[in-house]
Amino acid sequence: MKKIDHHDVKPGKLDYCQITGSKDIFEAIDLGHQPPCDSLLTIETVNQPEINYPLRLMISKASGLGQLDYAIDGKTVYPSDYPYRAGISKPLQDYLLGFSGDVNNQFKIAPDSLCVDIGCNDGTLLSGFKKLKMRTIGVEPTNMAQYAVIENDIKAIQAFFSEAIADLIVKENGKAKVITMTNVFAHMINLGEVMRGISRLLDKDGIFVTESQYLLDVLLGNQFDQAYHEHIRIYSVKSLVTLFPYYGMEVFDAKRVGAREGSIRVYVGWKGKHAIHKRVKELLNLEEKSGLFKPETWAKWREGIQIEKEKMMEFLYTARRKGKKVVADSCPGRGTVIFNYYGIDHTLVPYISQLPGSEKIGKYLPGTHVPIVDNKIIMKDQPDYIIILAWHYADYIITNWKKKGLKSKFILPLPKFKIL
Numbered sequence: 001m002k003k004i005d006h007h008d009v010k011p012g013k014l015d016y017c018q019i020t021g022s023k024d025i026f027e028a029i030d031l032g033h034q035p036p037c038d039s040l041l042t043i044e045t046v047n048q049p050e051i052n053y054p055l056r057l058m059i060s061k062a063s064g065l066g067q068l069d070y071a072i073d074g075k076t077v078y079p080s081d082y083p084y085r086a087g088i089s090k091p092l093q094d095y096l097l098g099f100s101g102d103v104n105n106q107f108k109i110a111p112d113s114l115c116v117d118i119g120c121n122d123g124t125l126l127s128g129f130k131k132l133k134m135r136t137i138g139v140e141p142t143n144m145a146q147y148a149v150i151e152n153d154i155k156a157i158q159a160f161f162s163e164a165i166a167d168l169i170v171k172e173n174g175k176a177k178v179i180t181m182t183n184v185f186a187h188m189i190n191l192g193e194v195m196r197g198i199s200r201l202l203d204k205d206g207i208f209v210t211e212s213q214y215l216l217d218v219l220l221g222n223q224f225d226q227a228y229h230e231h232i233r234i235y236s237v238k239s240l241v242t243l244f245p246y247y248g249m250e251v252f253d254a255k256r257v258g259a260r261e262g263s264i265r266v267y268v269g270w271k272g273k274h275a276i277h278k279r280v281k282e283l284l285n286l287e288e289k290s291g292l293f294k295p296e297t298w299a300k301w302r303e304g305i306q307i308e309k310e311k312m313m314e315f316l317y318t319a320r321r322k323g324k325k326v327v328a329d330s331c332p333g334r335g336t337v338i339f340n341y342y343g344i345d346h347t348l349v350p351y352i353s354q355l356p357g358s359e360k361i362g363k364y365l366p367g368t369h370v371p372i373v374d375n376k377i378i379m380k381d382q383p384d385y386i387i388i389l390a391w392h393y394a395d396y397i398i399t400n401w402k403k404k405g406l407k408s409k410f411i412l413p414l415p416k417f418k419i420l
Contacts, residue, residue: 004246007192009232011073017060018191018233019243024061025069028298029224029305031055035366036077037228037336046364055337057227057234059215061293064238066215071189072229074160078141081359090396093124096182100128103178103209109134113177116169116201118161118194119184122147123154129178130154137173139165161188166197175203183263186212186233195247208249208268215239216292217262222415224305224341225334236292237283240266253277309342311417316348319385326411328352328387330397331360331372335389338413340367349387353378379404385419387411 006021016023033052041050054070103109111133117126120138130136130153138145138156145158159165169176179202188194202208213226215236226234233239241251252274253267264283267274291297319326328335331352338344345368353375354360360372378386378401386401388394391412398410398420410420 003196004192007195007246009071009189009191011071011076011189014067014069014071017063017065018067019063019065019239020060022060022062025058025067026061026295026298027069028057028059028066029227029302031057031224031227031337031341034228034337034340036072037230037333037366038077039366040360040363040372041366041369042363046369050366052367053229055227055229057224059293059295059298060239063242064215064236064287064293065242066218066227066234066236066239068227068229068232071232074141074189077187077230078160081143096125097128099125099180099182099211100132103180103207104129104132107178107207109177114173114175115178115180116176117180117182119181119187120145120154120156123152123156125180125182126154127152134178135173137169139169160190161197162190162193163197163200166201169201175206176201177203177206179206179208181208181210181212183212185210186235187230189232191233195243199247199249202249202270204270205273206269207274209265210240210268211257211263211265214256214262214264216264216287216290217256219290219292219297219301221262222301222305222308223262225337225414228333228337230333235264235266236287237264237266237280238287238293240264240268241280241284244268245271250276251280254280254283256283308414308417312411312413313342313344315411315417315419316344320348324384325350325381326385326387327378327381327383328370328389329375329378329401330354330388330390330393331358331365332390336365336367338389339365339370344368344370346370351377352389378408379406382406383408385409385411387413389413 034055035050035052056069058069113134115129115134116137118139120140121144126136126138138154139161141160145156212235215234218226237254244250249268250271251266255265257263257265328349331354351371351373354372356374361374363372386408412418
């Protein structure tokens, strides 16, 4: 497979479209210099210097790609002790298991076919394919691969996905009928390496299914918190339709799905193997009509975000003056972006609570140093207000707290500041 130089990005400044190489890109928003969102601090490191990196979201007019203008090496963003674990979130667990069922129902994958999940985390998604009698292999660079093996009995290779890993899988297991990436394909700095690996791994009639945050929903939902260093790219359908022909593939279907308040699930195969669904053209037209690739559209978006930021900060300062206790619940990566961009530290919000069993408990948010604690403290404290940082799961989180008898009021930071 021919190597395309601008698809292989080195860490550092990125001043061109990663898909086309065009320098005709413009700024959507500048979120300042921030630490990687999951570089959580320990009691030993919280008083040591931190490294911050530029965090700007740019838009490519030519390809329709959203991307950061500074790339961080994958080993820095995803250290071996990376704390995110999919399986502890019941809504996410249910969603991922449903994902495997949806793919199987749509394509009638034969039992014993090989499914490879790249960025498999703790193996939750692959456990759904395994129940469908498929052979499963996960690729995961962090220690979460151990959970896939131990808790879900999934074969997992602890490594960053590459051409060499693809060759190893093919040699030992044959080619894959299904390759999946859920919130991974947008995260990998070495796009060319990944694409060449997929090309080697995907069977002649296989399908690649990728799901990522959707640029149109970032725009419509004021989701600036989707721009963080793990999300080196934020895809539109236009950008994906532009990308895959470089490698002899094409997008043959695309669906908007509700995950994370707006994601795009895209189905890819070798060129000519699948009929192109009308949804692809419909979404391409919708993106153009929405002004998704126009600087003036994003300028208006930025103004709206600044208004919501001012509302939140005015509320927090007023609450502190009045002696009201405001805490936060749930600690996704996007929460780090919100706290650092807004400037919310422990004097305004004394802690962020997290589900029991989370690897994040006992650590501190990078940048603002807010401690992360077990959420059992909430019932004891009975705070006046709780900020739901995983606001995309707000209904589920709030319902659970109310069932437990919590009387606190809840705050949603996005898409509009709201007190419930």
